[in-house]
Amino acid sequence: QTVVTQEPSSSVSPGGTVILTCGLSSGSVSPNFYPSWYQQTPGQAPRTLIYSTDSRSSGVPDRFSGSILGSKAALTITGAQADDECDYYCVLYMGGGIWVFGGGTKLTVL
Amino acid sequence: EVQLVESGGGLVEPGGSLRLSCAASGFAFNYYNMNWVRQAPGRGLEWVSSISSSGSYIYYAESVKGRFTISRDNAKSSLFLQMNSLRAEDAAVYYCARDLALDNRPWGQGTQVTVSS
Numbered sequence: 001q002t003v004v005t006q007e008p009s010s011s012v013s014p015g016g017t018v019i020l021t022c023g024l025s026s027g028s029v030s031p032n033f034y035p036s037w038y039q040q041t042p043g044q045a046p047r048t049l050i051y052s053t054d055s056r057s058s059g060v061p062d063r064f065s066g067s068i069l070g071s072k073a074a075l076t077i078t079g080a081q082a083d084d085e086c087d088y089y090c091v092l093y094m095g096g097g098i099w100v101f102g103g104g105t106k107l108t109v110l
Numbered sequence: 111e112v113q114l115v116e117s118g119g120g121l122v123e124p125g126g127s128l129r130l131s132c133a134a135s136g137f138a139f140n141y142y143n144m145n146w147v148r149q150a151p152g153r154g155l156e157w158v159s160s161i162s163s164s165g166s167y168i169y170y171a172e173s174v175k176g177r178f179t180i181s182r183d184n185a186k187s188s189l190f191l192q193m194n195s196l197r198a199e200d201a202a203v204y205y206c207a208r209d210l211a212l213d214n215r216p217w218g219q220g221t222q223v224t225v226s227s
Contacts (some may be wrong), residue, residue, distance in 0.1 A: 001172075034211040038155070045205060045218050046147075046155065048215040057213045089155050091210055097169030099145070099157040 002026055004092050006102035012109055014081040020105050021072040022090030028071035033092040035073035037066055040104075041086040048074060049088075077107075085109040112136040112216060114206050119221030124197050130188040130221055132206030139187035140164075143209040146180060146191050148202035149220075158204070163182065174200075193223070201225045 003019045003025040012018035015073055031034060031053045038046040048057040050066035053073065073092070077084055090102045116129040129145070146158040159170045159180040170182055179192040189206050203222050208214035 009205060027120060040155075045217040045219050048217070051210055051213050053166055055160075055213065057215050059215070084142075090153070091157065097160060097167060098171070100161070101147075101155040101157055104154040 002094065002100070003098045004102040006088075006090060006105045008103065009106045009108065012077065012084075012107065014080060014109055016080050017046065018080060018109070019069070019077045019079045020088055020090075020106065021069065022044050024092070029068060029073045030032065031068065033073070033094070035066065035068075036091050037064075037075045038089045038091070039072075039086055040089065041055075048058070048088065049101040060062065068088065080109050081110050108109065114208075114216070114218035116204060116206055116218045117222040119204065119223045121224045121226065122196055123227050126198065126225075129224060130193065130204055130206075130223075132204075132218060133189040134146055137208075139182075140184040142212075143206045143208060144182060144189045146189075147205045147207050148200075148223075149196075149205070150199070150202040153202075157210075160210075161189070173201070174214045183213040196223075196225045198225050202217065222223060 005023045007105050034052050037050040040046045054066040065076045069072050087104045089104045113135045115133045118142045143162050144158040149155050161168050161180045177195045181190045203220040207217050
């Protein structure tokens with residue numbers, strides 16, 4: 001079974017730029033996987049950031065952007081802020097009606 | 111304003127059953143594929159099941175196939191998840207969410223399912 005991979009953790013300095021990635025244990029991610037990105041703070045419901053690779057959800061600041069970088073989907077955060085410190089999840093469409101989430105990345109802003 | 115409100119969670123013994131509901135408002139429910147996503151304590155998000163807008167196409171994660179049944183009532187803008195033969199590993203917060211390929215904000219606040227004797 002294909003696993004969706006994310007960095008378990010990442011860090012960024014305030015004001016800096018960080019790229020979080022979403023890959024496959026086998027193969028490359030393409031727009032056909034409809035990669036989406038969610039942000040979650042402890043105890044809260046997920047918040048949609050990016051859908052279908054690079055479309056920003058309504059109300060999400062433009063310092064969050066999605067793309068395909070090489071063989072992975074990527075979430076780029078520019079001008080990182082303290083309240084960006086939380087968990088980030090990607091999800092990929094595997095075909096046949098099946099979606100798989102990545103294990104999530106815990107982002108630290110320090 | 112789009113709203114998704116989950117309900118029906120609670121404490122159930124292993125082997126028991128629960129039926130979760132999700133009341134939708136503020137959008138054309140009958141146009142959207144819908145999903146259940148869960149999150150076990152201290153763990154990541156896990157896609158559980160999805161149902162097409164008409165209810166004609168239904169899909170499940172392997173971990174719940176044969177035990178859970180997703181359904182919807184478009185006339186009442188409601189989504190359901192019948193959970194049978196519950197196991198300890200099914201304990202989680204269950205969220206309903208619109209189509210994961212679209213702008214599906216916001217998610218509901220979820221409903222807690224605890225499986226314990």
